[in-house]
């Protein structure tokens with residue numbers, strides 16, 4: 070379904086005059102939300118909305134670090150409620166800024182007599198009603214790291230994704246993600262990492278079944294039922310979902326391994342030479358709009374996993390990573406603050422606070 074905003078133009082361009090200005094919601098890279106009225110919101114062209122941001126304020130900072138925004142328009146008498154989701158770009162100078170300024174409604178521009186503001190242009194990817202009906206959706210969201218992502222945005226939003234859409238993930242994408250993975254630091258640059266990319270449906274099914282067996286040993290069915298903490302319950306529900314669907318939902322399973330020398334044991338150092346690559350993989354997947362999750366419970370069936378995939382004795386497996394387009398959104402992570410987990414100079418002395 071292509072995006073074509075021309076049918077919204079009259080309504081959105083006249084929103085302020087109609088007394089129903091658009092609302093724009095943003096979030097910082099850390100997920101701190103913000104919301105504001107944007108009286109100058111206009112349909113810029115068939116694919117883009119735009120507005121004049123005279124504030125130089127918090128919202129623009131948000132858009133600079135996290136381009137994901139949603140614009141909300143509601144006109145109850147006309148039974149209109151639209152949510153337009155997209156990616157925002159700030160134009161602090163140049164011809165686009167001039168064009169947006171020239172078309173912004175007078176009441177908004179008059180409040181910025183020195184024209185200190187910036188133009189914000191939003192490429193719309195999805196239009197939904199308030200009730201959740203999809204009106205328009207961009208077929209393939211070309212979310213490329215070059216265009217939109219900085220490292221902090223990827224780091225702060227690469228949450229574990231355990232529910233996947235069935236859409237295929239092209240080989241080139243997987244290749245690109247693995248290329249990012251193997252830029253990671255590793256002991257003596259020996260690059261002993263090996264990755265098995267499993268796409269074959271029958272193998273995925275068997276691998277998924279082995280993961281599920283391992284998962285159920287640690288998390289029997291009653292564990293979820295007995296969990297009362299709502300946050301832990303939410304994480305657990307998603308972990309159970311993944312365990313049930315590991316072999317069917319994600320179109321790609323990546324097994325991250327280390328090849329040891331013969332007759333040497335797996336060491337902590339070996340783990341330190343594969344998990345940085347796994348983290349690079351997770352971030353690269355995030356930057357390309359894919360979801361992933363670091364999992365390890367296949368280790369409870371490692372011998373069977375190795376036999377299934379023909380992995381030799383002197384290779385150890387470290388992580389099984391489902392990869393695919395997310396069915397649940399990326400977003401902010403829940404972490405304790407630095408000050409709670411960091412000491413200055415000596416263990417348990419004053420915690421590290423911002424200076």
Ligand SMILES: Cc1cc2nc3c(=O)[nH]c(=O)nc-3n(C[C@H](O)[C@H](O)[C@H](O)COP(=O)(O)O)c2cc1C
Pocket residue numbers: 227228229230231304307308311362363364365366367402403
């Ligand atoms: C060493 C390690 C093992 C993990 N194993 C699993 C696993 O077997 N299954 C799973 O669903 N998630 C697993 N996770 C993901 C964690 O549950 C997840 O990172 C944590 O809950 C934080 O959630 P977030 O990444 O969404 O912020 C593992 C993470 C790590 C670092």
